[in-house]
Amino acid sequence: ALAGSIEERWQDRWEAERTFEAPNPAGPMAEADKVRSRPKRYVLDMFPYPSGTGLHVGHPLGYIATDVYGRFKRMDGYNVLHALGYDSFGLPAEQYAVQTGQHPRVTTDANVANMRRQLRRLGLAHDPRRSVSTTDVAFYRWTQWIFLQVFNSWYDPDLRRARPITELVAAFEAGTRPTPDGRAWADLSPVERREAVDGHRLAYLSEAPVNWCPGLGTVLANEEVTAEGRSDIGNFPVFKRSMKQWMMRITTYADRLIDDLDRLDWPESIKIMQRNWIGRSEGARVSFAIEGADAHPSLTVFTTRPDTLFGATFMVVAPEHPMLDSVAPAQWPEGTKPAWTGGAATPLAAVAAYRAEAGGRTDLERQSDRKDKSGVFTGAFAVNPANGSRLPVFVADYVLMGYGTGAIMAVPGQDERDWVFAETFELPIVRTVEPSDGFEAAGGKAYASDGVAINSGFLDGLGVAEAKRVMIDWLVEHGHGESTVTYKLRDWLFSRQRYWGEPFPIVYDETGLPIALPDSMLPVELPELDDFSPQTLDPDDAASEPLPPLGRVTDWVDVELDLGDGPRTYRRELNVMPQWAGSCWYELRYLDPTNTEAFVDPEVERYWMGPESPGDPGGVDLYVGGVEHAVLHLLYSRFWHKVLFDLGQVSSEEPFRRLFNQGYIQAFAYTDARGQYVPAAEVVEESRGVFSWNGEPVNAEYGKMGKRLMNSVTPDDMCRDYGADTLRLYEMSMGPLDVSRPWETRAVVGSFRFLQRVWRCVVDEQTGQSRVVADDVQPPDEATLRALHRTIAGVRRDLESMRFNTAVAKLIELTNLLTKLPAVPASVADPLVLMLAPLAPHIAEEMWSRLGHAETLAYVDFPVADPALLVEESVTCVVQISGKVRDRLQVPPTIGEDELRELALASEPVIKALEGREIRTVIVRAPKLVNIVPA
């Protein structure tokens, strides 16, 4: 209760005094003197989505951590930028609105307001001026502008960077770059010119297989589809369908996205996840001649094992492979085994039937028959360029059109999948790498490890790595192939058939080709639409068509504009951008939220995010958030940032220089006999591990906190019962920030007690006055002073490295020491309060003011340890015999090795324990340890 009023008072005062507004070097928020006198630090939380259900205590964990760190750095003399905005466009917001039957604008605003209230109660030191929302027109105007930047640029593979599209057009015009079909630029029609240019844009329309989710009425990015082939949101079935959609050419940045990970201070696990997702693999492209084919004289495959070319015994193409349209002969060739035909009378019929069957299968069904592979012979033969052997070409759905060339050379001797296929279809198996001893005896089939090449002509005797090199050289020399790199990463599907997102600043003319609106026509505002929900579609109907809600706003769709050649009627793009668009650049808008001339002032961007040394990619100084965005947001935003860097719009090459992954707060949940969840708050523990609810026994589980498991604990309840400071302190002391751990409401009292103890150290509970004594009345004793400075050094180290749990422990230890003193001297109380301030700012401010300070402590210097007081005057030295402690000596820390050895050997218990045995060695680690090893 006392905590509540104190906390509210300080929150009001911080707001009134604009305590946490961070000055910029330029623009409307410029305060040159404040900027000049301090180094900067940009501290950032991952962009929250304002959920309709409100926060539980797990949500603010990261926000509290960044706040503690930011407050610490601010006190330590830094200009700290810390702000929080709202990622309020997107599917979840729209789903919530559909559920509640309200317009997403209404629910989003209400959710943001509720979240602001909940977060304000926690005393987070944010600059409120910078709290942008992606749904603000003033924000998404710039999201659209950045989209146009991407649209109006192309990737130059020679320079390895994006360039303005105008430079590409200039190259076409000048003839320094050939047109797609080799004709002169001047001979192309206007439409042909546009198509040629559009083929290079980093944002482009493409008819391609996409993830169609009728249950959501929209297409989804690969990253939004789960391993089970369902939607990340809503868990609806997802189908592969060919559709015309907006794509972003993220694959052109694959190498840079991988390479620059090395320059980032990120958790290794996240880097590994990104590397795996991008999936760079080096290998070779090999062309195989097709016997007697005119339309497709050759078939190109990608392989990471060109060294096994001699072991290729058949070929496989994906069901979607275009060569299948023309390659199948009219009759089964001689030598066709019955098992190859799939029961069809002709290859044409067999291929057609197989393609139809494969097309109707979901990804999940495809995955299920991994053990026994399906496929049919196409009737065609390819020629192995290495040894001239005839290889039957099969079609099978274990080969994916989306990876490599959609065709493989099958090497059953060295590839498990090919081995299975070869066994099923009675195809020959040739080993071209000698397996290790005992491999076959142990039942080993395909051998994928290193070994010596055999049955491989000129490769025989070489190891795998050397054989790869020799084979690639051979392929190049004879014109059969070349070394190449392939990625798992696909281009990013960027359009959604929903309502609640940023409209594209794109219109179409009668050619159906996209036209970018000029900057002057931004923003393209999202039109009001009463019925915003997507057309209801059967979630299992793969053949349904997307119907963008914006298509229903007919007076918005068809628009008359003058784009330079007089007023004409255009049709607007009906799709909206995906959820990720706003979060791809919001950290830049925090820097300069009110700028109407640019998305960010270059000087401001350079100040907060620019590189600080050669090789430094720049970016946010500390970014804290959960691992769930390892490959979504963190990959997309790196891509956008790099495009902006290439175009000279930002000085930093990367958005987030240092990343810290917080763990999750988990919680226990309980189910009754029917398996239903019961309110966890009402469950009582009968005895160890035995729980009941309403007298009924219940089972304990462990999982995420949330409504579904009925185990949410809200920060509001915690603030009401204990105060925000206690909640903050508890969350910081539960364990290391990067580790997940269970919430235990009953343990919160420990943090509460600690704050009370500190309070009583400083404030007289009866009078409310300070009970700290001036140093000239009673100076601190030596031991207290040493403990204080040891604590200062330790707490500084811990806060700097985000080890908040041990920082709290050290403050508790010091406080427990002080409670034993008759009175606390001012020179100890002041630093204690200051050290507590980042963690528990309200109570610290209150004590600071009662200690006689008028100003907020937010900018008071964080205590610095006196090195002289950190040096112990004496150290306990352990004397061991064979690792067992036999004696302890009090010695000066500066004691020499020889002296210590003498001292240890002279020790009474040591002599006794040795019993006159010979000494083999004496290990001395002055000043803390001596280990005597008897013979």
Added chain:
RNA sequence: GCCCCCGUGGCGGAACUGGUCAGACGCGCCGGACUCAAAAUCCGGUGACCUCGCGGUCAUGUGGGUUCGAAUCCCACCGGGGGUACCA
């Protein structure tokens, strides 16, 4: 299947680059003070086993190894979590 991370009291967790008898700090539990009582608060105890006690033995998932010395390094296994999956 492959890749990554983790395994310490009843619980959350400490332990700097291998070096004090592992278990800081907190929760819980046990005992005590205050109270008519309870709550709150405060004080003390609390890894296991043996022992009246002094003291001893065993303990960082399991089994080996390296080392004067291992929670920490290496190998194998067991258990848990995450990522990814017919990626050629």
